[in-house]
Amino acid sequence: MNYSYDSTMAPEGKTSIVMRYDSPWKLWENLEEDEYENEKLQIEKDATGFLELEYPGISKHIEVIDVATPKTDVRYTGVKDGAYEGFMPSKENMMKSLDMQLPKLKNFLMAGQWLFPGGGLPPSAQTGKWSIQLICKKEKQKFISDK
Ligand SMILES: Cc1cc2nc3c(=O)[nH]c(=O)nc-3n(C[C@H](O)[C@H](O)[C@H](O)COP(=O)(O)OP(=O)(O)OC[C@H]3O[C@@H](n4cnc5c(N)ncnc54)[C@H](O)[C@@H]3O)c2cc1C
Structure with missing residues (x-):
C-alpha cells in the first residue's frame, strides 16, 4: 500500500x-x-x-x-x-458472529474485534455501541446517539 x-x-x-x-x-x-x-x-x-x-x-x-x-x-x-483483526475469516466462519453475553455470567458484555471474524475497527466500534445500548435498555435509560 x-x-x-x-x-x-x-x-x-x-x-x-x-x-x-x-x-x-x-x-x-x-x-x-x-x-x-x-x-x-x-x-x-x-x-x-x-x-x-x-x-x-x-x-x-x-x-x-x-x-x-x-x-x-x-x-x-x-x-x-x-x-x-481477531479470528481469520474463512469459508466456515465468515457469516458467523459470537454472542456478546456468556451464559451464567451476569453483567458482562463482550465488545470488540473477536465477535466478528475479520474484526477490524468498524465492527469493534459497532459492538461497543451495541453494548451501551444493551446497558441503557437494562437500566431503562434512553440511548442517545449522534447518528
Ligand atoms: C498494525 C495494525 C493495522 C490495522 N489496520 C486496520 C485497518 O486498516 N482497518 C481496520 O478496520 N482495522 C485495522 N486493524 C485492526 C483494529 O485495529 C483492531 O481490530 C481493533 O482496534 C480492535 O479493537 P478492540 O476494541 O477489539 O481491541 P483493542 O483496540 O485492542 O482494545 C482492547 C483494549 O483492552 C485493553 N486491555 C487488554 N487487557 C486488559 C486488561 N486485562 N484489563 C484492562 N484493559 C485491558 C487494551 O490495553 C486495549 O486498550 C489494524 C490493527 C493493527 C495492529
Whole structure:
C-alpha cells in the first residue's frame, strides 16, 4: 500500500509503502534473539525483492525499513497471538458472529474485534455501541446517539 496520498506518512517528496503478509502465530511464538532477528532480515530481503519486480531500481531509494511481526503486535497492543483483526475469516466462519453475553455470567458484555471474524475497527466500534445500548435498555435509560 503506497501512502503517497497522505502527507503525514513521510516528509515531502518521499512516501511510505506498507507490505503485509499474514503469518501464523505458531511460527513466531518461540522465535527469540538471533533467530528472530534473522527472520526479520529475511522478510526485509524478500519484500524488497518483490518491490524490485514491481518498481525496478527502487532499492537504492529506500531510506528506512521497519519490519513488524505478530510479536510486535503483541508487544504494542497485547492482542492474543498477534491476531490484529481477531479470528481469520474463512469459508466456515465468515457469516458467523459470537454472542456478546456468556451464559451464567451476569453483567458482562463482550465488545470488540473477536465477535466478528475479520474484526477490524468498524465492527469493534459497532459492538461497543451495541453494548451501551444493551446497558441503557437494562437500566431503562434512553440511548442517545449522534447518528
Ligand atoms: C498494525 C495494525 C493495522 C490495522 N489496520 C486496520 C485497518 O486498516 N482497518 C481496520 O478496520 N482495522 C485495522 N486493524 C485492526 C483494529 O485495529 C483492531 O481490530 C481493533 O482496534 C480492535 O479493537 P478492540 O476494541 O477489539 O481491541 P483493542 O483496540 O485492542 O482494545 C482492547 C483494549 O483492552 C485493553 N486491555 C487488554 N487487557 C486488559 C486488561 N486485562 N484489563 C484492562 N484493559 C485491558 C487494551 O490495553 C486495549 O486498550 C489494524 C490493527 C493493527 C495492529
